[in-house]
Amino acid sequence: MSIREVAARAGVSPATVSRVFTQPRAVAAETRRRVMTAAEELQYAPHPAASSLARGRTGNLGIVVPDIANSFSATITKAVHRQARREGYALFVAGSDEFAEDEVSSARALAQQVDGLLLLSPRMSDEELTALGELAPVVVVNRRLDRIPAVLTNAQEATGHAVEHLHALGHRTAVYLAGPDNYADHVRSRGFRDACSRLGIATPELGRFEARYTAGVRAADLVLASGATAVVAYNDEIAAGVVNRLADRGIDVPGDISVIGFDDTGLAEMVTPRLTTVRIPATTAGTAAIEMLLDLVRGRGDEVHSPREVCGELVVRSSTGPAATTAVPARRSAP
Amino acid sequence: MSIREVAARAGVSPATVSRVFTQPRAVAAETRRRVMTAAEELQYAPHPAASSLARGRTGNLGIVVPDIANSFSATITKAVHRQARREGYALFVAGSDEFAEDEVSSARALAQQVDGLLLLSPRMSDEELTALGELAPVVVVNRRLDRIPAVLTNAQEATGHAVEHLHALGHRTAVYLAGPDNYADHVRSRGFRDACSRLGIATPELGRFEARYTAGVRAADLVLASGATAVVAYNDEIAAGVVNRLADRGIDVPGDISVIGFDDTGLAEMVTPRLTTVRIPATTAGTAAIEMLLDLVRGRGDEVHSPREVCGELVVRSSTGPAATTAVPARRSAP
DNA sequence: ATGAAAGCGCTAACAC
DNA sequence: GTGTTAGCGCTTTCAT
Secondary structure (H helix, E strand, O other): OOOOHHHHHOOHHHHHHHHHHOOOHHHHHHHHHHHHHHHOOOOOOOOHHHHHHHHOOOOOOEEOOOOOHHHHHHHHHHHHHHHHOOOOEEEEEEOOOOOHHHHHHHHHHHHOOOEEEEEEEOOHHHHHHHHHHOOOEEEEEOOOOOOOOOOEEEHHHHHHHHHHHHHHOOOOOEEEEEOOOOOOHHHHHHHHHHHHHHOOEEEEEEEEEEHHHHHHHHHHHHHHOOOOOEEEEOOOOHHHHHHHHHOOOOOOOOOOOOEEEEEOOOOHHOOOOOOEEEEEHHHHHHHHHHHHHHHHHHHOOOOOOOOEEEEEEEEEOOOOOOOOOOOOOHHOOOO | OOOHHHHHHHHHHHHHHHHHHHHHOOOOOOHHHHHHHHHOOOOOOOOOOHHHHHOOOOOOEEEOOOOOOHHHHHHHHHHHHHHHHOOOOEEEEEOOOOOHHHHHHEEEEEEEEEEEEEEOOOOOOOHHHHHHHOOEEEEEOOOOOOOOEEEEEEOHHHHHHHHHHHHHOOOOOOEEEEOOOOHHHHHHHHHHHHHHHHOOOEEEEEEEOOOHHHHHHHHHHHHHHHHOEEEEOOOOOHHHHHHHHHOOOOOOOOOOOOEEEOOOOOOOHHHHOEEEEEOHHHHHHHHHHHHHHHHHOOOOOOOOOOOEEOOOOOEOOOOOOOOOOOOHHHOOOOO
């Protein structure tokens, strides 16, 4: 009962008021002014639900992430929010806690009330993802699937650099700490194994670990037991846990063991020693994703773009160094 | 054009289909089954916008935080999201980047399309906040204002404990690194000054600093120049920056300078040395806030609850220790 | 440039 | 327990 009141007060029809708010230039300047004045006096603002219903679009976007409190997720969410807001969209956020079932139900629920949906490292099945794609325009980050537009963080090459870095430092046994079973982990794991086999580095693989600090703490002791002199962890949080736990056990990083993380979240610079890590440009990825999504939403969404890749980059800091000439301390007692 | 199709297929009226989805037990079991079957076959789901329009409520909640990527904000957001989802609400998230203007516009935009709005440490003016409160049910975290239901993190006492802790360790000059100009900072600053004056500790105050690691790095050198032997920082991120920068400058923490943070975010345990910090129960605060909001949304929102307080607690770790008997190294060159 | 009118898809009285 | 009916507030042809 509102656009009508404004209309009445301005002495025009509701249609005109509507036009003032949706296509201002279709209204005579003078009329527009009268309407605007009336609207302000009445503190009128268009009712979003009514507008959505009539127009068939909501002006909202949604993003589903594995973990709202995870630094990498949060960085992407922040970038996405910034762009969305700039383009006049509000943003729904949902977290799945790495639980495929919640991910699907959240995504489905959002799909109905957004113009486009962003999925970060989705774990749902291909079928479910495809089905979602029918419900609403969808862009995924870090997942490959035909017909679903994607932004992929390509850490293949950078992971190779990481391994070469370790090799050059004299390491001959390195362990990869696997994270959640997702695209990013696959790429990292594969890049790691490929490079290691190329360079003749032994590669026990440990995990999977949750992508969290506490999991890294736990992982550290397993690493130590493995006898490896170098660790590549799924992400910085795990790497941080490893580094700190090793310190607690009296192991020197990088003196005894070298550690490499992924993402280059803020954390990498905050732990001691500062982490050598493969930087993933999260903000770039988020921005790219939202741009693809908006293209899809606004343009004719017919043309399925090929995946957009953003590349990782090895950042060498202080958690990597020459391999210890003797075995690591934990095994020093051996003959 | 959808509830009608389901109705047709099930051989009932649209109203019955609507009932099946909104008050299932008002429909005969057999009819309900027929409708459900038809709905599934047609992959029908109620249109949220239409439903919102007709019912006058959206099933959505919103939260506006200072910084989406900040660990404390994210933890609260996560708790809020969890509760909201559990209660069947979807959640809008907006970040203001500590910018009052964006905060207001985001909040206003959301207010129209949610059933309730949560504001975390809002910086907008009292007037704007009050106005928002007229637009939609609003609960604030860390802001005091008449007639606006609030959750307050009370760190007054715990801050006192922090200062007593420092005093007991022999510190006689402590500096507070102020953060953003918000409720939490006021409480912390005031608690700090009160306790210091009670105990006869000199209290230069530095800042304000942004609530970020890099600001802490910058702050460290100012701290050093101040000659204080102890630092209480607005939050853990600033404290972490201080600790790391001091280490870079060859200052031992806690040997030369003691550092205390606030929040006990994950970061506190990740830096070296682990931070003594005033734990703020973010998850508790978030959960409490959403519960107040839902009470407001569902109950008769008339009764303005008095603010709910959640209390801080000093967690002593390794970044605090006995005051150096000599002045800090930076001043050691003095006679 | 503006108005009249017909919905968008769903819900909520109110009858039966 | 179910159907009929009248909107929710806005947008958008189609006239004028």
